Amino acid sequence: MEVFSLRLQFSRRMKVEWGTIYFEYKDVISMDKITLIATAAMGLEGIVGQELRDLGYENVKVENSRAVFEARPSDIPRVNLWLRSADRVKLLVGKFNAYSFDELFENTKALPWEQFISEDGEFPVIGKSKKSKLYSVPDCQAIVKKAIVERMKQKYGIADRLEETGAFYRVEVDINKDEAWLTLDTSGSGLHKRGYRVGQGEAPLKETLAAALIQVTNWRGDAPFVDLFCGSGTIPIEAALIGQNIAPGFNREFASENWSFVSDRYWDAAFEEAEDKAQYDHPVNIQGMDIDPKMIEISKANAMEAGLGELILFKQMQARDFKPVEKGGYLVSNPPYGERIGDRKEVEKTYRQLGGTMKDFPTWSVYILTAHPQFEKVYGTEATKKRKLFNGFIETNYYQFFGRK
Numbered sequence: 001m002e003v004f005s006l007r008l009q010f011s012r013r014m015k016v017e018w019g020t021i022y023f024e025y026k027d028v029i030s031m032d033k034i035t036l037i038a039t040a041a042m043g044l045e046g047i048v049g050q051e052l053r054d055l056g057y058e059n060v061k062v063e064n065s066r067a068v069f070e071a072r073p074s075d076i077p078r079v080n081l082w083l084r085s086a087d088r089v090k091l092l093v094g095k096f097n098a099y100s101f102d103e104l105f106e107n108t109k110a111l112p113w114e115q116f117i118s119e120d121g122e123f124p125v126i127g128k129s130k131k132s133k134l135y136s137v138p139d140c141q142a143i144v145k146k147a148i149v150e151r152m153k154q155k156y157g158i159a160d161r162l163e164e165t166g167a168f169y170r171v172e173v174d175i176n177k178d179e180a181w182l183t184l185d186t187s188g189s190g191l192h193k194r195g196y197r198v199g200q201g202e203a204p205l206k207e208t209l210a211a212a213l214i215q216v217t218n219w220r221g222d223a224p225f226v227d228l229f230c231g232s233g234t235i236p237i238e239a240a241l242i243g244q245n246i247a248p249g250f251n252r253e254f255a256s257e258n259w260s261f262v263s264d265r266y267w268d269a270a271f272e273e274a275e276d277k278a279q280y281d282h283p284v285n286i287q288g289m290d291i292d293p294k295m296i297e298i299s300k301a302n303a304m305e306a307g308l309g310e311l312i313l314f315k316q317m318q319a320r321d322f323k324p325v326e327k328g329g330y331l332v333s334n335p336p337y338g339e340r341i342g343d344r345k346e347v348e349k350t351y352r353q354l355g356g357t358m359k360d361f362p363t364w365s366v367y368i369l370t371a372h373p374q375f376e377k378v379y380g381t382e383a384t385k386k387r388k389l390f391n392g393f394i395e396t397n398y399y400q401f402f403g404r405k
């Protein structure tokens with residue numbers, strides 16, 4: 001029953017009796033508002049911000065490498081399940097200025113950790129520090145750990161050591177210009193781990209970046225979609241998930257599934273919503289090609305694992321043999337960059353041939369991610385738009401050539 005929006009501070013084991021109504025504390029507590037942070041690779045934060053707005057969140061603040069927004073505990077399952085381009089979802093327990101270890105300790109101890117971490121919770125602390133007086137990360141981690149332990153022992157009335165045998169809560173202390181942000185990681189493993197990658201090639205694209213590349217295009221499932229350099233199939237698989245509105249986190253687990261303040265009912269509701277919104281019958285026309293037959297086998301295995309085996313057509317093919325038969329399609333690819341000595345000439349030949357082919361199909365939109373510094377020159381056309389993005393540590397450009405309507 002969701003009628004309670006009181007802030008209740010009972011001991012975790014206590015139950016509430018009210019006439020004949022009997023609840024577990026876990027179901028009754030309602031923290032009206034929490035602050036969540038969707039972290040993202042540099043350059044993708046704006047896309048994550050838009051995803052959050054599309055999910056119905058207002059007042060999303062997009063900052064460097066993160067989007068910050070107000071939410072409720074029931075949103076933790078939702079955003080973890082649905083965000084396609086974010087790395088992780090973290091809960092902001094508090095932030096404050098810290099110029100000394102004492103300040104770090106006292107301010108950390110003043111935060112309501114017991115509202116989030118259960119009595120037996122396991123909570124390792126990780127940290128980072130940038131441009132701050134408190135630069136020794138191991139010391140900051142140790143101080144934060146000590147402060148939380150003291151707070152929890154006081155609040156839970158424990159004299160001995162905390163057991164730390166229960167649910168897993170990864171605490172992070174992130175200090176930037178003397179401002180400390182203390183967070184709990186609600187995701188567990190990074191959100192790029194969708195659970196479908198059973199095989200990969202030499203340079204697989206992160207699933208979150210692949211989803212971002214697709215979201216930058218206007219493709220939403222109704223036009224032909226092709227990746228000519230599909231490798232392990234990441235771009236076509238993410239396209240199929242988008243095309244059928246399937247939540248990308250549907251096949252995996254999250255750390256906060258075991259947290260008592262994130263009720264099982266919230267998880268059930270989020271999974272039900274994802275099931276309701278999925279359009280498994282929506283027809284899509286998605287193809288993935290690669291010169292390497294091994295990669296085609298890997299792509300097929302990954303798509304099968306994602307439950308999309310029948311949906312995507314994978315075939316072994318040279319990019320130069322591509323001739324679109326339909327109009328108004330989208331080509332989204334992450335070809336080789338030609339960075340290895342000896343590869344560049346071959347790669348440039350491929351780019352040149354592709355540019356030549358696509359000139360004859362002006363209704364197609366072409367999107368290419370590459371680190372090649374002279375891509376437009378070799379391809380033979382100036383991009384309508386380009387966007388700087390990082391593929392891991394490699395600085396790349398995302399070249400966008402809009403097709404004629």
Ligand SMILES: C[S@@+](CC[C@H](N)C(=O)[O-])C[C@H]1O[C@@H](n2cnc3c(N)ncnc32)[C@H](O)[C@@H]1O
Pocket residue numbers: 201203204205206228229230231232233234235289290291292295317318319320334335336337350
């Ligand atoms: C950077 S990888 C793509 C990785 C892919 N996005 C993934 O997530 O696994 C480039 C791929 O292009 C393929 N390739 C290279 N030259 C090609 C060509 N001329 N035609 C088609 N595929 C080619 C390679 O076999 C390789 O799998």
